[in-house]
Amino acid sequence: MAGVELTNVVKRYGDVQVMHGVDLSIEEGEFCVFVGPSGCGKSTLLRMIAGLEETTEGRITIGGRDVTREDPSQRGVAMVFQTYALYPHMTVADNMGFGLKMNGHPKSEIDSKVSEASRILKLDEYLKRKPAALSGGQRQRVAIGRAIVRGPEVFLFDEPLSNLDAELRVEMRVEIARLHKEIGATMIYVTHDQVEAMTMADKIVVLRAGRIEQVGAPLELYRNPNNRFVAGFIGSPSMNFLKGKVTGGGVEVPGLQTTVTPAVTLPAEGTDVILGMRPEHLSVEDGDTLTVDLTEALGGVSYAYLTTDTEEKIIVEERGDIRSDEGDRIGLSIDPARILVFDAKTELRLR
Structure with a gap:
């Protein structure tokens, strides 16, 4: 050796x-x-x-x-x-x-x-x-x-x-x-x-x-x-990325029509950022912010492929007996502690 x-x-x-x-x-x-x-x-x-x-x-x-x-x-x-x-x-x-x-x-x-x-x-x-x-x-x-x-x-x-x-x-x-x-x-x-x-x-x-x-x-x-490159390359399905803008109360996410507060030190207000979220860290809930394009049923787990009203794509892992169907309008629940934040220009992670 x-x-x-x-x-x-x-x-x-x-x-x-x-x-x-x-x-x-x-x-x-x-x-x-x-x-x-x-x-x-x-x-x-x-x-x-x-x-x-x-x-x-x-x-x-x-x-x-x-x-x-x-x-x-x-x-x-x-x-x-x-x-x-x-x-x-x-x-x-x-x-x-x-x-x-x-x-x-x-x-x-x-x-x-x-x-x-x-x-x-x-x-x-x-x-x-x-x-x-x-x-x-x-x-x-x-x-x-x-x-x-x-x-x-x-x-x-x-x-x-x-x-x-x-x-x-x-x-x-x-x-x-x-x-x-x-x-x-x-x-x-x-x-x-x-x-x-x-x-x-x-x-x-x-x-x-x-x-x-x-x-x-x-x-x-x-x-x-x-x-962002490593985050997107490692993991299958790959990490979801959504555009955001830093505001006084956190990060405004137009694709989800909400503001989130990631557990990181954010840059100055008005800075463009990219939010990264693994499919298993998202969960479907009642709402009308996303459209289900396709559901892949793999037995014990399914993947729902979603489109936001801003034409951004999201994949969500679903488990249990209730799964999303094509054409459904849904909302998403996000754990802020699981959100990664990347600088929109350099694509480096903010910590």
Whole structure:
């Protein structure tokens, strides 16, 4: 195991800069997830750690050793890709042990490490099969097994579940989380799916346009986002945002035809702000301020999609036997202590 340290890391392609002075510390044995929208730089950053992309400026250390200019094979990392990249003519056992074989390791050592990886990943009964005889989830486990056999200091995962169906994605999330607990290795995982990030990570790194927006534990980011981008990206369904204006009595919210008093220090009267509210922190009540556009009934929970008279959109979580119906006119009850307030210009959170 080894920690990973990035210091003022920059990446340029010609005159185009895509990573902007990234500073990040990943502790030994930590499960760190890079998350963000497409094009934010998460895969580029992972490939820079792996040595598959050259680092233009800055420093990358693994286990305290500067690897910024070292070849990928010398960095002590193993990477699992979105595509399984298995050799179709080889058995599962041969695929997992191929890297060690090419590096001249004795057969007894290869067999021992393949056997241990197979035990961890529950692949014993598939060792003599070829990839064509495996399901997508089994192939991904073989790809992970190939990484385990190498005994790396750091595991790198680049959207490894993107090609799987919904049920297999859930199964493999559990498998990878279990693997992390069993072997205790440092793992860095890239995904665009914030549900994966929330359920698997010790630490989440939220990226946007080549910059880190916020780093923290999953619930910390969920409960205490630093800006509107993080607040909207973390959480499913995403946070609701409504325009407001600071008044002498709090914040006037035209969309809800009311004034609220959030538990924060407000700026000067007349300042435009954005209010953030999670769907589960709102509740439907009698009223005539919003229209129900659609209700998604998911069993124990439903989501009502609402439109204000100012054409702003709101999602409300509903539980219990009474649910809203399309076309209903309703009101909303809001807990002021749950409201987040963001500066309308900078989008930074006010506290």
